[in-house]
Amino acid sequence: MPGSDLTLLIEAARRAGEIATAHHGGPLDVRMKAHDNSPVTKADLAVNVALESFLRAARPDYGWLSEESPDTDDRLSAERVFVLDPIDGTRSYADGSDTWAHSIAVVEAGRPRTAVVYLPMKDRMYIATRGGGARLNGVPLRAAQTAEPDGASLLATRHSLDTQHWPGGVPDMHRSHRPSLAYRLCLVAEGRYDAMVTFRPAWEWDIAAGALIMAEAGATVTDPQGRSLHFNNRHPQTPGVLAANPTLHAALLKRML
Incomplete structure (x- = not known):
């Protein structure tokens, strides 16, 4: 199993990307969730199952919070928690676009400590660790320095x-x-x-x-x-x-x- 949480999340995101892209463009069995009328597809659910199996096997003591999993109170007492959306931008995904992402974080004491956002159709892997900087496909990231709202x-x-x-x-x-x-x-x-x-x-x-x-x-x-x-x-x-x-x-x- 991957040693660091970052290595683990990168591997998880790539596995998620393989599953999601395999479903992309095919029949998706789109349904609307009763509680908020947001869409879910069979790809969302397949990615969620795969991520939960992979990540929880690697870190069985971590809590779990996912859009596509039933929520339980167990995560509230866990020292570290996986917080993830198997496919963020499901409407975009179902429409055949490429601007959807896999979003995976490890949260500790209420703060994210490791993060990956992966867009497989664009081959864009954003990563960060607390205190270690952020990168896109290995290149360091820096927010723009625009100071004034007007024109931004x-x-x-x-x-x-x-x-x-x-x-x-x-x-x-x-x-x-x-x-x-x-x-x-x-x-x-x-x-x-x-x-x-x-x-x-x-x-x-x-x-x-x-x-x-x-x-x-x-x-x-x-x-x-x-x-x-x-x-x-x-x-x-x-x-x-x-x-x-x-x-x-x-x-x-x-x-x-």
Whole structure:
């Protein structure tokens, strides 16, 4: 078995990619989940089964939090917890796009310590360890240093620029969008975009890995109130996400509060 958690997560992500790409473009048996009307495919479930078997065999003492597994209280008392989304961006996946990802993190004491976000159709492997920096396919990542909101590039849904979210004034930003929250975080970590925001509650499995990759690339990642993100909560959601370099993050936050 792989020795380090990072080596383990990289191997797990590659295995997930092989399964997901094998299903891609074929019949997916898409169903909508009753609790939130989000889609799930047979590929999501197949990847989840494979990841749980592989990761839990390697680290039987780690807790488990996955979008596609029943949640249990056992993880709350575990020292370390796998937090993952077998396929982040399922709608994109089902539509035949290539902007979906496998998002896998190890969380310790509420903070991600190891993270992998892998886009197999783009061959993009984002990795990070706490205190060890972030990389894309071996190349170190650094968030863009844009300081002012106006004119900056933003990854967000269209409704994220509604006036209700910006009492200090809606910034004049160039908005783009990607379905996968994990990928959005990584694109900002890579410096291809200046910031990302979502005001909707975000599931931990969508953002735990990307949050560490962002932080290790020199960015600040909080909720839209400026509060630090904590993971492995009893209810595994955060009240949105705001991520950018520290100067831009502060400027955006000022307009939100």
